Amino acid sequence: MKQFEANFDGLVGPTHNYAGLSFGNVASYSNAAQASNPKGAAKQGLQKAKALADLGMVQGVLAPQERPDLYTLRRIGFNGTDAEVVQKAAKQAPTLLNACCSASSMWTANAATVSPSADTRDGKVHFTPANLVDKLHRSIEPLTTGNILKATFNNDRHFKHHLHLPEHANFGDEGAANHTRLCSDYGKAGVELFVYGQSATNPNAPKPAKYPARQTLEASQAVARLHQLEDESCVFMQQNPAVIDQGVFHNDVISVGNQNVLFYHEQAFLDTEAKFAEIRRKMNAEVHFVKVSTEQVSIDDAVKSYLFNTQIITLPNGEMAIIAPTDCQENPAVFAYLNELTTLGTPIKQVKYFDVKQSMQNGGGPACLRLRVAMNEQEVAAVNQHTLMNDVLFGRLNTWVDKHYRDTLTVADLADPQLIIESRTALDELTQILKLGSVYQFQK
Numbered sequence: 001m002k003q004f005e006a007n008f009d010g011l012v013g014p015t016h017n018y019a020g021l022s023f024g025n026v027a028s029y030s031n032a033a034q035a036s037n038p039k040g041a042a043k044q045g046l047q048k049a050k051a052l053a054d055l056g057m058v059q060g061v062l063a064p065q066e067r068p069d070l071y072t073l074r075r076i077g078f079n080g081t082d083a084e085v086v087q088k089a090a091k092q093a094p095t096l097l098n099a100c101c102s103a104s105s106m107w108t109a110n111a112a113t114v115s116p117s118a119d120t121r122d123g124k125v126h127f128t129p130a131n132l133v134d135k136l137h138r139s140i141e142p143l144t145t146g147n148i149l150k151a152t153f154n155n156d157r158h159f160k161h162h163l164h165l166p167e168h169a170n171f172g173d174e175g176a177a178n179h180t181r182l183c184s185d186y187g188k189a190g191v192e193l194f195v196y197g198q199s200a201t202n203p204n205a206p207k208p209a210k211y212p213a214r215q216t217l218e219a220s221q222a223v224a225r226l227h228q229l230e231d232e233s234c235v236f237m238q239q240n241p242a243v244i245d246q247g248v249f250h251n252d253v254i255s256v257g258n259q260n261v262l263f264y265h266e267q268a269f270l271d272t273e274a275k276f277a278e279i280r281r282k283m284n285a286e287v288h289f290v291k292v293s294t295e296q297v298s299i300d301d302a303v304k305s306y307l308f309n310t311q312i313i314t315l316p317n318g319e320m321a322i323i324a325p326t327d328c329q330e331n332p333a334v335f336a337y338l339n340e341l342t343t344l345g346t347p348i349k350q351v352k353y354f355d356v357k358q359s360m361q362n363g364g365g366p367a368c369l370r371l372r373v374a375m376n377e378q379e380v381a382a383v384n385q386h387t388l389m390n391d392v393l394f395g396r397l398n399t400w401v402d403k404h405y406r407d408t409l410t411v412a413d414l415a416d417p418q419l420i421i422e423s424r425t426a427l428d429e430l431t432q433i434l435k436l437g438s439v440y441q442f443q444k
């Protein structure tokens with residue numbers, strides 16, 4: 001049976017904006033209060049997704065969330081009509097309104113952790129939405145994320161959907177951004193590498209001093225239990241707290257893997273050699289650890305260019321390609337490194353650049369924009385086919401964006417009650433295009 005690794009990219013929502021909500025995420029902070037371009041952002045995302053489909057990859061899309069989130073605003077005491085709720089929040093607590101308007105669900109690497117059927121004891125593909133408790137604006141995503149995942153992977157025989165972990169800092173979970181699956185072949189049992197920022201229950205364990213560690217060891221262990229993974233196929237590895245303090249807020253800002261390749265910065269982890277030995281032993285197959293030294297690329301350049309927030313994909317001809325943001329071309333050290341990388345004799349043979357600047361300005365590169373789901377042919381056939389990218393869907397989604405999205409949006413515009421209507425109208429139509437049923441609160 002054929003095996004694939006599908007990418008499900010998050011559609012950028014109509015309220016995409018720069019509100020500076022993510023402490024520890026350098027781009028989010030430094031671009032706070034700039035005007036955004038929701039239409040441009042959505043189109044950049046669609047271009048990347050379509051290009052991967054055109055390369056012969058299985059490519060899907062995940063619907064965005066309903067924003068402004070009127071339900072959260074009402075839950076915290078703002079009342080009246082929808083327009084009054086938004087206007088009262090804008091006046092009394094603008095930062096709460098901003099949190100309830102973020103289009104952050106576009107970064108589907110944080111939507112969930114996914115374990116393919118080859119790794120799980122019951123032979124199903126398991127999904128656990130990330131609780132994202134570290135950031136208020138993201139902590140309101142998981143329930144709707146669960147609805148969208150169930151409507152996209154809507155077959156109980158093949159797909160098992162779990163509830164997100166308890167909403168407590170001890171279980172801080174950021175999903176696939178801190179999870180890498182290494183394998184010799186997508187359809188064969190692999191090693192699931194969970195990278196965490198800190199151990200919540202061990203006060204003496206190393207942790208960052210300045211910025212939050214968003215992922216805990218306890219959360220990663222809970223996901224591994226839920227997904228019915230064997231101990232012998234899991235590795236838990238700690239991120240280097242010193243790089244978290246330099247803006248590496250998720251592991252996918254400092255390392256990325258695909259099949260038997262782990263591409264990483266030498267400062268990414270703690271206890272690197274011992275953990276790599278454990279990976280080698282558990283893989284029982286050749287692993288290429290492609291190391292980038294500080295001399296080649298500094299942490300600062302890695303964070304600015306998102307060299308490691310690239311997607312490594314296996315093309316239908318078996319060669320690997322890196323999908324990189326154009327920001328990597330603009331950084332001399334990183335561009336020189338990538339030009340050299342394809343000549344080093346590793347499985348990575350080409351680099352393709354995409355302009356995803358609207359997302360980058362909020363700290364999300366190509367890898368943040370996608371959730372990977374390794375599946376066999378039967379599982380791909382069991383996916384909601386209306387969410388899979390092709391010429392027709394690409395055309396429909398572009399038309400839909402043109403019809404509903406604004407060219408420019410500022411934080412002040414979030415108080416505009418018209419945005420509620422625009423956003424709901426767009427999402428209602430989207431659920432019909434993708435045949436998702438009712439996934440949003442406003443549709444219930």
Ligand SMILES: NCCC[C@H](NC(=O)CCC(=O)O)C(=O)O
Binds near residue numbers: 022107110138250
């Ligand atoms: N995986 C990439 C996630 C980026 C995301 N940025 C944000 O939420 C920025 C939102 C803002 O500042 O408007 C985050 O930090 O979780």
